[in-house]
Amino acid sequence: VELNEKNLEPLLNELLFKLLESDVALSVAEEVIDEVKNDLLGKRVERGREKIEVLVRDSLKKALMAMLDKKPRPDLISLAKAAKGDPLVVLFLGPNGHGKTTTIAKLAYHLLKNGISVVLACSDTFRAGAEEQLEIHAKRLGVKVIKHRYGADPAAVAYDAVIHAKSKGISVVLIDTAGRMQTNKNLMEELRKIARVVKPDLKILVVDALTGNDAVEQATVFDREVGVDAIILTKADADARGGAALSISKVLNKPVIYIGTGQAYEDLLPFDPEWFIKRVLA
Amino acid sequence: RLRESLTSALRDLLKAPFVDKRVLEETIRSIQRALLIADVNVHLVLSISNRIRERALKESVPPGFSRKEVVLRVIYEELVKLLGGEEPPDISIPTGKGYALMLVGIQGSGKTTTAAKLAWFYKRKGLKTALVCADTYRPGAYEQLAQLADKINVPIYGYKEAGSKDPLKISIKGVKFFKEKGYDLIIVDTAGRHKDEKSLMNEIMEINEKVRPDEVMLVIDATIGQQAKTQAEAFHKAVKVGSIFITKLDGTAKGGGALSAVAVTGAKVKFIGVGEKIEDIEPFNPPNFVSRLLG
Ligand SMILES: Nc1nc2c(ncn2[C@@H]2O[C@H](COP(=O)(O)OP(=O)(O)OP(=O)(O)O)[C@@H](O)[C@H]2O)c(=O)[nH]1
Ligand SMILES: Nc1nc2c(ncn2[C@@H]2O[C@H](COP(=O)(O)OP(=O)(O)OP(=O)(O)O)[C@@H](O)[C@H]2O)c(=O)[nH]1
Numbered sequence: 001v002e003l004n005e006k007n008l009e010p011l012l013n014e015l016l017f018k019l020l021e022s023d024v025a026l027s028v029a030e031e032v033i034d035e036v037k038n039d040l041l042g043k044r045v046e047r048g049r050e051k052i053e054v055l056v057r058d059s060l061k062k063a064l065m066a067m068l069d070k071k072p073r074p075d076l077i078s079l080a081k082a083a084k085g086d087p088l089v090v091l092f093l094g095p096n097g098h099g100k101t102t103t104i105a106k107l108a109y110h111l112l113k114n115g116i117s118v119v120l121a122c123s124d125t126f127r128a129g130a131e132e133q134l135e136i137h138a139k140r141l142g143v144k145v146i147k148h149r150y151g152a153d154p155a156a157v158a159y160d161a162v163i164h165a166k167s168k169g170i171s172v173v174l175i176d177t178a179g180r181m182q183t184n185k186n187l188m189e190e191l192r193k194i195a196r197v198v199k200p201d202l203k204i205l206v207v208d209a210l211t212g213n214d215a216v217e218q219a220t221v222f223d224r225e226v227g228v229d230a231i232i233l234t235k236a237d238a239d240a241r242g243g244a245a246l247s248i249s250k251v252l253n254k255p256v257i258y259i260g261t262g263q264a265y266e267d268l269l270p271f272d273p274e275w276f277i278k279r280v281l282a
Numbered sequence: 283r284l285r286e287s288l289t290s291a292l293r294d295l296l297k298a299p300f301v302d303k304r305v306l307e308e309t310i311r312s313i314q315r316a317l318l319i320a321d322v323n324v325h326l327v328l329s330i331s332n333r334i335r336e337r338a339l340k341e342s343v344p345p346g347f348s349r350k351e352v353v354l355r356v357i358y359e360e361l362v363k364l365l366g367g368e369e370p371p372d373i374s375i376p377t378g379k380g381y382a383l384m385l386v387g388i389q390g391s392g393k394t395t396t397a398a399k400l401a402w403f404y405k406r407k408g409l410k411t412a413l414v415c416a417d418t419y420r421p422g423a424y425e426q427l428a429q430l431a432d433k434i435n436v437p438i439y440g441y442k443e444a445g446s447k448d449p450l451k452i453s454i455k456g457v458k459f460f461k462e463k464g465y466d467l468i469i470v471d472t473a474g475r476h477k478d479e480k481s482l483m484n485e486i487m488e489i490n491e492k493v494r495p496d497e498v499m500l501v502i503d504a505t506i507g508q509q510a511k512t513q514a515e516a517f518h519k520a521v522k523v524g525s526i527f528i529t530k531l532d533g534t535a536k537g538g539g540a541l542s543a544v545a546v547t548g549a550k551v552k553f554i555g556v557g558e559k560i561e562d563i564e565p566f567n568p569p570n571f572v573s574r575l576l577g
């Protein structure tokens with residue numbers, strides 16, 4: 001039988017639902033299903049729903065893999081080892097409460113375990129308890145945190161941290177910033193200023209895996225206003241299907257490099273596209 | 283005013299010369315898209331569509347109205363019904379009772395900030411308000427709430443005052459401490475947790491049983507997607523959720539997940555958070571929420 005709109009529709013609708021239930025944004029889910037449809041239209045296949053189903057699933061897996069398996073995948077360990085002389089400067093940005101500070105602590109732990117020195121910059125000079133929170137992580141990890149008083153210029157803190165890293169021969173600077181809504185023009189300018197002053201090697205967007213359709217809005221505007229090189233998806237342990245990973249990858253054409261799987265320092269894993277695909281098609 | 287707010291989802295309906303099955307289906311499709319983009323649960327979107335479909339063409343058109351207006355009213359009613367009606371919720375707190383209000387929710391949803399906002403809100407209404415920090419996991423949790431409490435001149439009780447790092451002990455002693463001092467409202471901030479963290483869910487169950495708060499408020503991030511339903515269900519199973527607070531509605535997220543949270547807990551949304559400052563709190567308004575939902 002030849003695959004056409006009519007015999008594909010029920011299966012494609014089913015898959016669209018699966019994607020939506022996995023928190024893939026509506027616009028992205030529709031694009032994915034369209035790609036699958038165009039890939040399969042006109043193909044000849046043996047009769048039987050199961051045969052068509054296998055073909056549709058395989059086509060979907062292929063489409064998802066292509067969207068998620070973005071190369072190159074920046075690996076902090078190899079980038080830090082390759083950066084001879086100057087420290088690797090990494091800027092973290094993203095919406096309020098999505099896990100930036102905790103993720104920075106996890107990455108610092110990961111780098112230290114691999115013999116790479118780290119200094120933290122507390123460029124969140126706004127939120128109550130932000131400095132104390134990062135300070136406690138720094139103490140636990142045995143690393144220095146550069147911080148100014150509350151209300152100070154976040155760019156100045158970041159700058160001081162880079163100077164400190166250069167003078168002390170520290171390999172990596174991880175810059176924590178305050179959470180913000182991408183709709184706040186002043187806060188977007190604040191991030192741009194930090195980026196202008198320290199010229200980060202990597203700008204990482206940190207997003208909660210439980211986020212729904214807003215992930216597309218957030219990612220698009222953060223990338224447009226400041227620039228995003230890679231994504232870290234947090235709270236994947238909260239039974240999140242993690243559709244935001246697909247939405248953001250597709251919309252920014254940038255890789256998800258890690259997922260947060262808990263609140264402890266070890267709870268950070270390299271992102272595996274197969275993991276996501278398995279969950280979505282579960 | 284409802285017409286303006288529903289226009290983007292219902293442009294074609296309003297342009298149509300009359301409403302027939304085809305126009306209705308197109309209208310329902312655009313409503314579905316708006317609701318899905320707003321993060322309303324997929325199954326809930328389908329059941330809302332069915333309800334609208336059943337009612338829209340069958341309901342009688344009152345004299346002086348058009349079928350179009352009937353359809354608009356049906357859509358509005360079905361959505362507002364999910365929120366428990368269009369009346370703003372009762373947010374009064376009885377005085378002189380040492381009313382204990384416990385905040386629960388997923389990590390990062392905004393509980394600590396919300397605790398301070400609620401304290402500020404009710405203090406302005408003349409209630410003697412206090413804060414209890416029962417989060418001993420998150421680094422700097424006490425300092426965060428203490429700095430906020432200091433800004434609004436509200437007393438705080440935490441691990442320092444209790445001489446213990448046990449959240450259960452702190453909650454019990456903290457509520458008792460302020461009750462005995464005649465405080466009207468005691469807000470208890472707890473650590474973030476989600477349904478798959480067994481020991482943390484057991485902990486909040488135990489705190490709820492031993493402290494017996496007068497109200498448990500679930501704090502939900504407006505950006506949460508399809509998982510809002512199962513997470514709210516789990517919280518409701520563990521502790522009886524009596525009210526809901528939706529945070530971060532100052533962003534672009536529509537908060538559609540909250541509809542499911544309301545549906546599975548039977549609780550009403552009492553307030554929304556519209557910014558990071560302590561005064562960025564508003565009592566919930568169902569019609570405003572619905573019109574924002576439909577974009
Ligand atoms: N379960 C789980 N919790 C996480 C994960 N990552 C972060 N968290 C928790 O999420 C909450 C918020 O984390 P933060 O690191 O403070 O988030 P943030 O983005 O820095 O927040 P702001 O600076 O206020 O914008 C904390 O309770 C963290 O422990 C994760 O992968 N899994
Ligand atoms: N823009 C905006 N930010 C908010 C709102 N409510 C809270 N936040 C921010 O969200 C982030 C997380 O808030 P917290 O109060 O630390 O969240 P929490 O639920 O106590 O976090 P945990 O204790 O780690 O579970 C902070 O950056 C807050 O400033 C809101 O209504 N709007």
Ligand SMILES: [Mg+2]
Pocket residue numbers: 100101102124130176177178179
């Ligand atoms: Mg932070």
Ligand SMILES: [Mg+2]
Pocket residue numbers: 393394395417420423472473474
């Ligand atoms: Mg908190």
